[in-house]
Amino acid sequence: MSEYLPLWDIFGIVLTITLFENLLLIYLNLVNVNKKSKFGYRLYIFCYICLVFIILGMLGMMQGNLLSSITISNSFLGGYALNHLSYFGILSFGIILVVIDFLTRKNPEFWGRETRRNGSKYIKILRLKEIGKKIIIITTWIGLCIGAFCAFITLFGVFEFVTTQIAVFSSQYGIFLSFIFLANTIILIKIKRGKWNRKKFRRVALTGILISISLLSPFIVSNFNAINAEVNFSEAFGQNWQQKIPVVTNEYFLQTSFSTAGYYLGTPPKDCNVIENVLFYDNESIKLYFDVYMPLKRGEGLPGQNSTLIRIHGGAWVSGDKGGSNMAQMNKYFAAQGYIVFDIQYGLYDSPIAVLDINTPDYNKGDFNIDDMIRHIGEFTKYLSEKARIFGANLNSVFISGSSSGGHLASAAGLALASGNYSNLFSQNITIKGIIPFYPSNGQMVYFGIDGKEEFTNPEKLIESKSPPCLIFQGTHDVLNYFGISRNFRATYLAKGNVNCAIIWMLLGGHTSDFYFSGYYNQIFLYYMERFMYLHQ
Template structure:
């Protein structure tokens, strides 16, 4: 019986020609690993990001897949091959976690994880070593033929152990665990395709989908490896089903990545139609050089230098205003010294966290790398707390600072943001901030509040909501939860639906929305954009993300967040 490799092709069926073809493939994979390792080191050490690096990202991805194909086969050096598969499974589980933690850490000034760098480079180094060993010593089948002829130098390696009861139990447990992983992968795939309502799980799925696909394919490879030496019809069918499931999960989980060119193209068109300028023509130092970088997805995206001050109190509540016991603070992210040449030029970005108006906080819970990134581009970024409602929490287990919780409705929360702008007007010089060039951004509940606060000054009834010296130049709501406060037990007040505030003088709006958001329907963002146009204001661009869900901007270097951030920084530069 010929050796059945990673996807079921017999290595002996084709004779010498097949062996030459297989060796050519292994040489190509060895070269791919070495080149991925060298380019990875270059990418991490040299500030040379650009669109052409996506070719390296594609090579990186193909090399990871090739390594799985090779190592699931019956090589002589099983320990090294199992070691690679274990590193793949555990490493690609750790990479998105480490990247997210580094991104969210307020004082991680690079926003890249050293652990991620080590894991990714180790995958290529170990992959190259396994490919070299396979090229040198071949497969178990070839070793068995050599052993039968009595001159194998690896006889002691190739024998199969009789196995113990403990070993059998361990194998059974591992089999069940990997089968569970595949079932989980099929469940995740169903969520991505919209066949299953995932609840809050949707917030962490589409932006990390490619990692999930590679992890579940790794589980399939380990199962195939564990049962690769067994023959028979049923075991062959089992291996075939496992391979098909693993590949199917990967293909579905790769759909968001495959949508990246569509995202960039449609975002460009929406931007140009709304704001009359091609964002792709805006280049220079301090601007993101490409709308999406596939290597960033794996290694994490760095940000430039910035300074930060945290936990600065701007308001302590008073009995007369109904805010007794309230204590609100902000974090300030500032550009590096001598930042006059950066695009931001001291313009202000106020960022407002989400959380259903009942949970959430500034800092790590508000995607801190966005603050760090824009500060490194010359903007002065304020990550601001506001009073939370004491209604039933959006997520009951969430921990919130008790000093920000009270009997607050939407009108109170917008008022709190207005109080921050009073502080900003008085202290702008301390932070190098320009209060006459302000942008307000936020996600979900924060997107609703950002829209309400940004639109209020252009209306007759709420013209004094913000400090008089503040000029809002634009709003950037992410999946804004307009008109939804009452549905979760929070008093929506007069400002609960910012759409009613839109008029011809409203500041320009750049809106992020996931097409498959089941928490805040895409219809909500579409209605907001329509309100602009119906008011005779064409300066609104709605960018909808294929397969995107609520919170799909969470991973900074994803195929969702990077293209939108690319547009957002050009939007702010255009209107500052």
């Protein structure tokens, strides 16, 4: 069951405020410490060490949570260890600094003003310091420029491929980046403080503060995202949907749509049984495999009741893979709730672009178009129909989900299968109960030279009045949103007299803004996704 305490939310807010106060304390120490004395100089250096560790610690927490989300086996504790060591390291440095300040608050050795030390030895040290300063100044200027670019993309969105990749990190890792670039700014302005006039000093300091605030903006609007999600979800699936979920069942779900503490410390991976690399297709000179995630104790008493979730990875139809590349933590999360989760491969179009993704296998590439990819997904449904009992999968309750190109394929396959008009492609023993596309890239395959039937390239052509319910994840700053894909998809549902389609809009969210499993975007969507699946299974 989900463990939740209101104090956990309070802790997250207090932690955020404390981190900003730590940066302020460090800056005040750097300004007021007597670095000409032996002990004051040591404190001066320690403050810089604190700033560097805050930067490294934030990166460590980011990387630790990422490792936890892409690792299939829970026996690997590297991500968990990295995250918590980084957190407690930052906490320890902060405590040490506060204690030093308190104990030395009246000591002139630390805070007084003494004459500068002389001697040839000190002159040599000064020369080394000047070289080090130049390196640090160049590094921090570069950091400030990168921060400004990330802040601009966070606020105003992306324009093409390069900025799209940057936006993957800048929006959902905004809190971490805010602290990183603010610490970077403090280092820069302190080193240059005596050489700049007051106007330039204030200009650079203000720039750093604005960068920090801009990167925090997705976090600031997270409450608005949660409120908007509740409105859209209720509009599509009924104002009384909460009453349809028993209290006992609700205890297995997230108890709040966003936890600030969870953002920092991550979401612990759930326990489940995993079988990797099961072959389901060997033809056309390719091999296709799937991983299956199953609940412990065969899912007895769990909300999922062994309903099936098929997940399709993204990658622009030319790259990507199951497993770590397809957010393994999501698979484990739903398996622990009682779902049988299948993470599957399909044939990829063999394009030179795929070399950019080192995780893409070579054994499933070929001259495949969208029709072929849909057919491969259909082959999996036929395999599943024959082997369902082995895995304990309930084929009368099947959900299909994917992200980006995977979201497109999930939409097309789910709607085609549900229509009953493609019995030659799909098993007819499967009942689709819901479609969950993340930022679907419907129709965009033409930019990669890939074709297919109109109804498969643009799956809104398959929508009918009785099409399965649909829940869509869509960032407002996703480059695909400029094409109105998700909005048009829902509009087609409504035009067919089918109101069972909701878009969970993520303000300032870019493409793949669910990449950080514990981020504000993914937490909010996960909150509604698990309830959507329970209501429609």
